[in-house]
Amino acid sequence: MTADANARVLSALRTAHAQILDELIEFAAIPSVSTDPAHSADIATAAHWVAKTLAAAGPIDVRIMPTPGNPVVYGEWLGAPGQRTVLIYGHYDVQPPDPLDKWISAPFTPTMRDGRLYARGVSDDKGPMLIPIKVAEAFFATIGTLPINVKFVFEGEEEIGSRHLEAFIATHTELLAADFVLSADGAMWRINEPSLTVASRGLAGLEFTLTAAAKDLHSGRHGGGVANPLHAMARLVASLHDDEGRIAVDGFYDTVRELTTHEREEIASLPFNEHAYLAQVGAPATFGEPGYTTLERQWTRPTIEVNGMWGGYEGPGQKTVIPSEAHAKITCRLVPDQNPNDVIALVTKHLASHVPAGTTLAVRVADHGAFPSSIASDHYALQAADAALHAVYGVHPLIVRMGGTVPISELFQRHMNLATVFFSFSTADEDYHAPNEFFRVHRLHEGLEAWARLWSILGHPHRSEDAQ
Ligand SMILES: [Zn+2]
Numbered sequence: 001m002t003a004d005a006n007a008r009v010l011s012a013l014r015t016a017h018a019q020i021l022d023e024l025i026e027f028a029a030i031p032s033v034s035t036d037p038a039h040s041a042d043i044a045t046a047a048h049w050v051a052k053t054l055a056a057a058g059p060i061d062v063r064i065m066p067t068p069g070n071p072v073v074y075g076e077w078l079g080a081p082g083q084r085t086v087l088i089y090g091h092y093d094v095q096p097p098d099p100l101d102k103w104i105s106a107p108f109t110p111t112m113r114d115g116r117l118y119a120r121g122v123s124d125d126k127g128p129m130l131i132p133i134k135v136a137e138a139f140f141a142t143i144g145t146l147p148i149n150v151k152f153v154f155e156g157e158e159e160i161g162s163r164h165l166e167a168f169i170a171t172h173t174e175l176l177a178a179d180f181v182l183s184a185d186g187a188m189w190r191i192n193e194p195s196l197t198v199a200s201r202g203l204a205g206l207e208f209t210l211t212a213a214a215k216d217l218h219s220g221r222h223g224g225g226v227a228n229p230l231h232a233m234a235r236l237v238a239s240l241h242d243d244e245g246r247i248a249v250d251g252f253y254d255t256v257r258e259l260t261t262h263e264r265e266e267i268a269s270l271p272f273n274e275h276a277y278l279a280q281v282g283a284p285a286t287f288g289e290p291g292y293t294t295l296e297r298q299w300t301r302p303t304i305e306v307n308g309m310w311g312g313y314e315g316p317g318q319k320t321v322i323p324s325e326a327h328a329k330i331t332c333r334l335v336p337d338q339n340p341n342d343v344i345a346l347v348t349k350h351l352a353s354h355v356p357a358g359t360t361l362a363v364r365v366a367d368h369g370a371f372p373s374s375i376a377s378d379h380y381a382l383q384a385a386d387a388a389l390h391a392v393y394g395v396h397p398l399i400v401r402m403g404g405t406v407p408i409s410e411l412f413q414r415h416m417n418l419a420t421v422f423f424s425f426s427t428a429d430e431d432y433h434a435p436n437e438f439f440r441v442h443r444l445h446e447g448l449e450a451w452a453r454l455w456s457i458l459g460h461p462h463r464s465e466d467a468q
Contacts, residue, residue: 147459
């Protein structure tokens with residue numbers, strides 16, 4: 001694309017700022033809460049709104065595709081032969097607005113205050129997902145074409161764990177075939193520093209029970225006669241780590257990819273203040289696997305966490321009992337190249353071989369794990385995203401990771417071997433699962449410019465030079 005065509009698209013987007021904001025207000029007024037069956041008609045309304053807006057953006061082939069749950073709105077334009085094809089992801093469903101009395105303005109009456117638009121779903125993900133639609137419209141209206149091929153996938157179940165997305169992807173790998181995924185979902189780290197997320201951790205969980213006697217026993221009559229499962233549970237849980245915080249499960253670290261020197265330098269260069277972090281979480285000191293910084297441990301090292309332990313008498317006063325059972329729940333955060341099924345097997349084996357004397361073990365594996373996912377730091381799509389953000393903000397984005405789990409990048413990676421670039425313009429502080437969710441209007445404008453620039457960079461005529 002010529003510099004002139006670029007400039008015309010950017011100028012068309014600037015001219016359309018007020019109109020795009022009006023459309024976002026209309027979109028955010030639809031209460032498309034996916035977790036509440038009372039809102040199923042609103043889900044349908046939102047899906048139609050997205051389909052209509054996508055169809056109005058240009059000659060895009062749009063369809064509403066049913067799933068056993070909420071529909072996927074799919075759109076494609078493949079009119080740029082020889083250019084890359086980008087799969088754009090977003091979601092039109094929103095979190096429930098509760099607690100309602102904490103909202104300053106009604107959650108589905110989008111309201112402007114101080115350059116922020118307040119409404120449920122406006123930051124996650126309606127504002128960010130509207131951006132690529134309006135960017136497509138600006139390209140079509142101005143120069144009649146797009147610099148790249150695009151496929152849009154907007155789902156309506158992200159806030160309920162993307163229940164039917166995996167089956168949808170698995171059955172439509174040909175329809176969805178693309179060079180990489182560009183996600184309009186997934187917030188940036190901080191408002192003052194643009195960032196690109198290159199990895200997220202996976203998840204595996206299980207629950208286990210230790211049993212001694214078949215029923216609770218009197219500690220006077222039976223104390224000294226049989227094992228106490230609570231004592232045993234404390235020992236068993238403690239055996240998962242060494243005293244310094246390293247995981248003591250055999251083989252747990254075997255498939256963990258060590259960071260390169262460059263990756264460690266990148267993380268060390270990020271603005272992260274340990275004291276501020278401790279003040280924020282209210283802890284007296286950081287703790288974890290030795291040999292790694294706090295950010296490295298949170299982003300790039302696996303963990304085993306006990307999420308709950310219970311058993312015995314917890315009421316007021318005393319009860320002289322030897323409980324029959326003790327219970328615990330644990331989850332593991334996983335990093336490349338760990339596999340949740342293998343991790344479950346290793347942890348189960350560890351538990352079984354460390355069962356304290358006098359007790360028996362029962363393990364129940366949690367419903368679904370998730371693989372960790374990451375994009376290579378020299379991937380052309382990441383470099384293009386870096387260049388686009390640099391053009392908008394005048395600085396290179398921070399390269400960050402996520403301690404949490406992002407199901408979609410893992411799904412696209414596992415089923416289609418596609419890397420995901422997160423290119424959302426919401427920010428982690430925009431209260432998107434809390435009352436008074438907002439989206440900064442200047443981020444809407446910056447997002448429009450950045451997406452347009454990114455598409456132009458990706459559609460560069462000399463693409464063979466930067467192809468990987
Ligand atoms: Zn989201």
